[in-house]
Amino acid sequence: MKSLYNKFISFINTIQGKIAFYPTLFSIIGFSFAMTMLYLEKEGISAFVLEHIPQLVINNADTAKTLLSFLTGGIISIMVFSFSMVMVLLNQASSNFSPRVLPGLISNRNHQFVLGIYLATILYNTFTLVGINPQENDKYQLPGFSVLIGIILTVVCLGAFLYFIHSISQSIQVNNILDTIYKKAKMRLEYLLEKESETPPNFPDSSDWKSYYSSETGYFQNIAVANLVSICKEEDIQLKILPIQGLFVLEGVPIIQVSKDINDELVKKILSNFNFAKGEFVEDNYALAFKQITEIGMKAMSPGINDPGTAISTIDYLTELFAMRLKKNDQTIITSDEASLIAVSTTNFKELVYQVMVSYRTYCKHDLSCIQKLFIMFKYLLIQEAHLPEYHDVLLAEAKLLYEDTQQSITNSTDLRRIEALYQKLLK
Incomplete structure (x- = not known):
């Protein structure tokens, strides 16, 4: 029911x-x-x-x-x-x-x-x-x-x-579109941060657990958490959800791992609590907001449009979202009565930053105004409190890649000195 x-x-x-x-x-x-x-x-x-x-x-x-x-x-x-x-x-x-x-x-x-x-x-x-x-x-x-x-x-x-x-x-208007995307992602992140405990319990190693496969094709939107928790309690099992939320899942690929063997009827019961769709919505997947805002920035930097101002605006919104993402753990574990029941795969911070920055490094490395804004973003994020200390190491690594790319794409000595100064500020 x-x-x-x-x-x-x-x-x-x-x-x-x-x-x-x-x-x-x-x-x-x-x-x-x-x-x-x-x-x-x-x-x-x-x-x-x-x-x-x-x-x-x-x-x-x-x-x-x-x-x-x-x-x-x-x-x-x-x-x-x-x-x-x-x-x-x-x-x-x-x-x-x-x-x-x-x-x-x-x-x-x-x-x-x-x-x-x-x-x-x-x-x-x-x-x-x-x-x-x-x-x-x-x-x-x-x-x-x-x-x-x-x-x-x-x-x-x-x-x-x-x-x-x-x-x-x-x-x-592009500012209103960006603001709408930002607010939806912010609400989603705030919800996840509220649900996330400050000291998440450890989840057992699932490498030897049996995998079960998807019976549907579509974008993995969300799950019925309450129902899955009830199933785990009744059947005395633990689940690991393999695909990242928002990922396009094909029929027949591994979708869950279970701590013990279960029958086909129980598998169907578990998978009935997975919601698939043909579209993607920021309300369900905050990582999509990073993708959408980045694509708007890249479109603005295309030769046909050439609008660095819009690209700079996208960096401002990404800065705010990254600052919130710094507070979130890479691992999402759903518990009940202090017992770890479900592990949900999420986009880790390193991959999220890399996918955003690889686009900006490719399309904006020749534009000094965007480069300066990106270094200012890194400077701001490095002074924010991070849930894990490795997050700051990820930011420094991406800043180094950006610095190296600009050294090859910009030839003006004055611009290079300015970029050097911005990069050195990050290392202090």
């Missing part, structure tokens, strides 16, 4: 990133509200409102039908324009920054809410229009109050449209 509940929650978390999720949800609400209002009209709600506030109720059927038709056509027009703006936004973001930022832009809830309001209002007005009987002579039977609600919802749509234009123009 828990496994089914977890899969349902994982399904909901996955589809929330789809651009059609909230519009579909709002459409259902709009349809349900229209049906509710048609029922209330039969109960005489328009007659009640007409008796107390007659100024708010439309009594003429032709006027009501014309008005609702006009309003619905207008909403369809602004909805088409809004969808067109979304497509332009995604195309521009993909061209100027990185295709990897698209899932984050598509899953923007505010934009989905606006599109959902459009669809809900269209459905409401349409079914209200169907409920109008032009041959009806009794003015109390005309759904005048429902028409009033349709007018109010249309006004809300106009306000939402103005907000949408403002929001879409802000979303395409």
Whole structure:
């Protein structure tokens, strides 16, 4: 039962990133509200409102039908324009920054809410229009109050449209994209740091444990921790999760190691708590933020764009994220009642820094402004408190590689002296 509940929650978390999720949800609400209002009209709600506030109720059927038709056509027009703006936004973001930022832009809830309001209002007005009987002579039977609600919802749509234009123009700005990625990664890191104990227990050597293989293909997003902990307690086993979160896992590759042999039924039960997806989200994997921010910086330094200012901004955000990552242990162990039950493979700090720096060393080693910013980043990180002392050694090693690359790519003696001075400050 828990496994089914977890899969349902994982399904909901996955589809929330789809651009059609909230519009579909709002459409259902709009349809349900229209049906509710048609029922209330039969109960005489328009007659009640007409008796107390007659100024708010439309009594003429032709006027009501014309008005609702006009309003619905207008909403369809602004909805088409809004969808067109979304497509332009995604195309521009993909061209100027990185295709990897698209899932984050598509899953923007505010934009989905606006599109959902459009669809809900269209459905409401349409079914209200169907409920109008032009041959009806009794003015109390005309759904005048429902028409009033349709007018109010249309006004809300106009306000939402103005907000949408403002929001879409802000979303395409690179600083806002970087800030959004940074905030998502920061929240994820803060969550992991909060869950991580200060003195994590040791996990036994799993080199001789039996491996079990993946039955699915996709990006390994997350696991149902509570369910796996319960399974480990019930079966008296320990697990080691082999793939790093966010890694693309192929069917048939080793995915877990177990402290003792288990049957196929238990293997399926364990693997049912693994969530796979075809996309990647920073909310599930903070390491993806480093990749996305780095790719935006590299795109900015491409010959076609040549924007060192954006590359420097990406270094600023990476500096903050690396400072937080310094506080985290390389090994993630899930415990219960002080017993180590599950070891989760994570991207270690050395590999994370190397993958980021290899891109900057390749594409920015000829630009002095970026080189200076990178050395300033190293200087800042070296004075931060690290969870493990080896982290500082990793930073010094990467700074040395950067220094060596710049010595080969920059020939101006003045620039070389400046780089030398920056590098020597790191060694003091």
